[in-house]
Amino acid sequence: xxxxxxxxxxxxxxxxxxxxxxxxxxxxxxxxxxxxxxxxxxxxxxxxxxxxxxxxxxxxxxxxxxxxxxxxxxxxxxxxxxxxxxxxxxxxxxxxxxxxxxxxxxxxxxxxxxxxxxxxxxxxxxxxxxxxxxxxxxxxxxxxxxxxxxxx
Numbered sequence: 001x002x003x004x005x006x007x008x009x010x011x012x013x014x015x016x017x018x019x020x021x022x023x024x025x026x027x028x029x030x031x032x033x034x035x036x037x038x039x040x041x042x043x044x045x046x047x048x049x050x051x052x053x054x055x056x057x058x059x060x061x062x063x064x065x066x067x068x069x070x071x072x073x074x075x076x077x078x079x080x081x082x083x084x085x086x087x088x089x090x091x092x093x094x095x096x097x098x099x100x101x102x103x104x105x106x107x108x109x110x111x112x113x114x115x116x117x118x119x120x121x122x123x124x125x126x127x128x129x130x131x132x133x134x135x136x137x138x139x140x141x142x143x144x145x146x147x148x149x150x151x152x
Contacts, residue, residue, distance in 0.1 A: 011063055011066075011067055011148070011149070011152040012060060012063040012064050012067055012074070014148070014152075015059045015060065015062075015063035015144065015145045015148045015149075015152075016056050016057075016059050016060035016063065017056075018059065018144060018148060019052075019055040019056045019057075019058065019059025019060070019140065019141040019144050019145065020052050020055060020056040020059075022055065022140065022144055023050050023051065023052035023054075023055035023056070023137055023140055023141075024042070024043055024044065024052050025043070026049075026050060026140070027042050027048045027049060027050065027052065028042040028043050030048070030049050031048060047129065048129075048133065049132070049133045049136060050133055050136035050137040050140050051086075051089055051129040051133045051134045051136065051137030051138075052137060053085050053086070053089050053129070053134075053137065054082075054085070054086050054089060054129070054133075054134045054135075054136075054137030054138040054140075054141060055137040055138070055140045055141035055144070056085075056141060057078070057081055057082040057085045057086065057141065058082055058137070058138040058139075058140075058141030058142050058145070059141035059142070059144050059145040060078050060081070060082070060141075060145075061075065061078040061079050061081075061082045061141075061145075062141065062142045062145035062146060062149075063145045063148070063149065064077075064078040065078075066145065066146070066149040067149075082138075086134050086138065089129045089133075089134055090129055090130070090131055090134050
């Protein structure tokens with residue numbers, strides 16, 4: 001069996017990657033509907049609805065439980081990783097986005113005497129997630145894993 005065949009037969013990995021991909025596409029579609037313009041950065045960027053981080057780790061955890069059982073080492077590691085990732089998305093990363101938004105507005109209103117490179121580069125504001133975005137991503141990942149588990 002080749003490397004790629006073996007990789008694609010890994011149900012847990014494929015499900016987690018699908019969780020990320022589906023969330024990113026949905027995030028891009030939702031952003032397009034709300035802002036009436038296509039932003040290609042949404043296809044790979046963080047932040048927004050639904051949380052692709054939550055979708056990925058919840059798809060991973062659900063697939064691990066489906067494949068190995070909730071008493072397994074694989075499920076335990078995936079579950080702990082999921083809790084850390086989702087907590088971080090709503091906490092530290094969300095606060096970082098708020099601070100970037102504030103700093104960007106301050107720099108626009110009162111440009112400081114900084115070098116031109118700093119003033120040209122706007123800080124990234126879409127970094128973290130609201131609790132609703134995290135919950136939506138988590139549900140998406142769980143449902144996707146359950147759906148894929150039926151066909152894998």
